[in-house]
Amino acid sequence: MSALLECLLQALLPIARITGGYATLTDKKGMRIKTVDSQGQEVETLKGKIFDLAREAGSTGKVGIGPSQLTEGAEAWSLPVGDYVLAASNFERLKCEQQLAESLEQALPFIARVAGGEAVLFNEEGRRVASVGVDGQTNMNYIGKISVAAQQAIQSQRPVIGESISGMGAVAVRIPITRKFGFGFNNEQGVRRQQKLIEEVKKFQYARYNFSDIIGFSEAIEKMKSRAAFVAKGISSIIISGETGTGKELFAQSIHNASERRSKPFIAINCGALPESLIESCFFGYEEGAFTGAKKRGSPGAFEQANGGTIFLDEISEMDFNLQSKLLRVLQEREVTRIGGSQPLRVDVRVIASTNRDLVEMINHGTFRNDLYYRLNVVELKVPSLRERSEDIPALVKLFISEFNNLLGKFVTGISDQAIYHLCRYQWPGNIRELKNCIEYIMNIVSVNESTIEMNHLPHYIHGPVSQDNNTRQIGTLAAAVATAERESIINALKYTGGTKREAAKLLGVSTTTLWRKMVDLGIVTNVSVQ
Structure with a gap:
């Protein structure tokens, strides 16, 4: 072996390490x-192969x-030395960068969650070649968009902090990771939370929900939404009754937003949350000096603030009996007098009240005024x-x-048929x-x-056994047989119709609603996906 050949062969390892790839020696x-x-290991599979760049x-x-012949995007050089050609490529460095880019792309959902x-x-x-939101889902609308700040980061090879193009105020x-790619993140969700907090503070002044926000397509809820939308166009008082947790305030806000008063204030007062000592001043306001701690110049009450709009009296059944007479006077006279004041103020307010108790029964027990009930109960809506x-x-x-995916940083995309079956069969005393x-x-x-x-x-408690009385247990076998049939x-009907519930219902001689209820009861529910 000539001295030159031996020297060139010894040079291959340091060249491969510095170049970040393969180093090779060829003939002319x-x-x-x-x-x-780059680790000094010989690549036996390439021995005897022709390297076009070295041949040239x-x-x-x-x-x-x-270009390297080993992989697309890799670069190579070749240097003739006597009867030999010394050559090298950045194949391994490029491969490492590609793996790093793939790892970063896989980590984007976690970065998004932590950064908010x-x-x-x-x-x-x-x-942008990849974009993921806090919910772990790809933001297709942002892919392909160019960020000037990202360009600056690549060019300067230094981090750049600036405004986000995906969220105002973020x-x-x-x-930059290499000269080929980099990654970034913003605090868009944190900014939205701040904005939401501001909205929560303003919630006292407006209604956020519309009928489209009330989720459900059952016959019961569709009838309720239809009737509520119809009466929203009127001016009469409304009582919304229903169990705790059924969404009575959602209906109240939706009625306001569907009415002619939608551009005016919506004021919500929880009659059960305020102590008796505060609720009167909250309702009617007060004048300066009306009581110890009263603000200078006084303060308007809820009815004044709601003037021209709607006032929502949540849990009206919890209102003190003596205060009920004062409320009745406001409804009859359409005017309010502040505590400590003598001048009545005219108000134009539509009243919507809600209750989770039987007001007629309370009237019979002397805990709710019947005249107030009849003044409020012009229209009654019962939330199922x-x-x-x-x-x-x-x-x-x-x-x-x-x-909760967004709130807790989880990536749940669905629920099993068995789990949704048990959720559907549970009685839900606390409702939604x-x-x-x-x-x-x-x-x-x-x-x-x-x-x-x-x-x-x-x-x-959700998947525990459903309580049954003795009579039910005695006919359990027959009930099971009927359920099986x-x-x-x-x-079979669903298979025959290709899963079309409407056609299957016709085939079975029942309504679509009945079919859906039967499917829920019998656990025939397709996997619920949130994607």
Whole structure:
């Protein structure tokens, strides 16, 4: 072996390490004599192969620069030395960068969750090649957009902090990883939370919800929404009754937003949350010096603030009996007098009240005024309980899963048929509020790596045995036989119609609502997805 050949072969390892790839020695025809990687290991599979760039350098006697033959995007150089050609490529460095970019892309959902906003991967042009929101979902609308700050980060190879292009008021950080790509993130969710807090402070002044925000397609809820939308156009007082947690305030706000008063204030007062000593001043306001601690210049009450709009009296049944007479006077006279004042003020207010108790029964027991009841109860709307609209539970579950994914940083995409079956058969004495709390509990115990809610995630009281009386247990076998026959018929009808519930219902001779209720009761529910 000549001294030159031995020297060139010894040079392959340091060249491979410095270049970040393969180093090779060929003859003048480009045939590889030896190729080593950055660890000094010989790549036997390349021995004897022709390297075109080396062959060209051997032929011309000039240094060559061009693409590597091993992988797209890698670069190589070749240097003729006597009867040999020394060549190297950045193949391994490029491969490492690609793996790093892939790892960063996989980490984007976690970066987005921790940062509280969008996490992105951008290329040398500053163009987004990947974008993930706090919910772990890809933001297709942002992919392809160019950020000037990202361009600056790539060019300067320094982090750049500036405004985010995806959220007004959000701050974004762009960090270059190589000259080919970098990643960034913003605090979009944190800014939204601040804005939401401001909205919560302003909630006393306006209604946020519309009928479209009331989730459900059951016959019971559709009838309620239809009737409420119809009476919203009027001016008469309304009582909304229903069990705790059924969404009475959502209906009250929706009625206001569907009325001619939608541009005016919506003032909500929880009659059961305020102590008796404060509720009168809260209702009617007070003048300066009316009592110890009264503000200078006094303060308007809820009825003054709601002038021209709507006042919502939540839990009207909890109002003190003596205060009920004063409220009745306001409703009759359409005027209010502040505490400590003598001048009545005219008010134009529509009253919507809610209760979870039987007001007629309270009248019979002398705890609620019958004249106030008849003044308020021009129109009565009864919100159905969740057990009366169990077919809406899958849609509500889907909504709450999505909500708590964002809030808790989880990535749940669905719920198993068995789990949704048990949620649908549970009686829900606390109604939608209890269901939401149940899903929040489930989302807290679901791990970050789990995407589906299973039976083991449900609280024990949900999937425990349904209580039955002795008579039910005696006919259990017959009931089971009927349920089995119904289940088989429904499944066969669904298979025959290709899963079309409307056609299956016609085939079975029942309404679509009845079919859906039967499917829920019998556990024939398709997997609920939140995507």
